[in-house]
Amino acid sequence: MADSSTARLRSAGCFLGFALGGFFDGILLHQILQWHHLLSNVEAVDDMRLQILADGLFHALMYLIAAMALVQLWRARKAALQPGAGPALWGCACMGFGSWHIADGLLSHWLLGIHRIKVDSPNPLVWDLAWFAVFGLxxxxxxWRMARNHGGRGGEGGGGAAAAAVLSLAALLAGPLAALPAAGGSTQVAVLFAPGVGSGRAFDALSRVDARVLWADRSGGLWIVDMADPAIAWQLYRQGALLVGNSAVAAGCFLWIKAPADRRT
Structure with a gap:
């Protein structure tokens, strides 16, 4: 395959892997496990609304990188049919995936200190190093070994089209997956009120739908409540709510928020 096509294919694989690494981090650590938010260790950001916004912007950046990589992969589609393209593409995707976690560890965890893997751990460095090794190095x-052994013009084996299809499908599914609500039929509902809605007005609005307050952030903008009938939570939009968990209007990291176990009232 032509050198330019080979380079484009490898570059697409690296960027797709990088974006998938970001989605893996965001979906697993920000949403499912809720071990940290992007700006968890930034003291100036004590408003949960800003934490949610930062997580959303982070996912938006991953969407952009994935979209650029998919365009590049489409342009290199003929190169994906050449011998050795499959292992080379998988190898580049693995390198991109690992590069994301290495970059995140070096920049976010240690240089900038905006978050750690498990912010509430008594030994956060242990978690940082383990994650760095397992998902980065x-x-x-x-x-690197796969791409090096199969990255030349002639390598044996094919599989480039299948690799491209699987990686593309993974990237296309990662975005919608990040926007799905948490499963399990929980009666917990996250409610984000608009700026200007005071704590008194918010509490009154929640009492109107028989919501029991489990937790609220310092700003009084984000509330986690328990509702016997979460289906009526949409009524809170009439009382100044911007987003309501378990509602079709809400999306992304917000729907995964739940009350911290040690802060329930």
Whole structure:
């Protein structure tokens, strides 16, 4: 395959892997496990609305990188049919995935200190180093070896089209997955009130729908409540709510927020 097509294919694989690494981090750590938000350790950001906004902007950046990589992959589609393209593409994707976690560890955890892997751990460095090794160094090493052994013009084997299809599907599904509500039929509902809605007015609005307050952030803008009938939570939009969990209007990281176990009232 032509050198330019080979380079484009490898670049697309690296950027797709990088974006998937970001989605993996955001979906697993920000939403499902809720071990940290993007700006968890930034003391000036004590308003949960800003934390949610930062997480949303982070996911938006991953969407942009994934979209650019998919365009690049489409332009290199003929190169994906050449011998050796499959292992090379998988290798580059692994390197991109590992590169995301290495960059996140070096910049976010240690240089900037905006968050750690598990912010409430008594030994956050242990978690940082374990994550750095397992999801950063290991995929990078595996990917580098695969791409090096099969990155030339002639390598054996194919599979480039299948690799491109699987990686593209993973990138296309990661975005919608990030916007799905948490499963399990929980009666917990997250309610984000508009700026200017005071705590008294918010509490009154919640009492109107028989919501029991579990937790509220310092700003009084974000509330986690328990409702016997979450289906009527949409009525809070009439009382100044911007977003309501379990509502079709809400999306993304917001729908995954739940009350911290040690802060329930």
């Amino acid at each position: 290991l995929p990078l090493a595996i990917g």
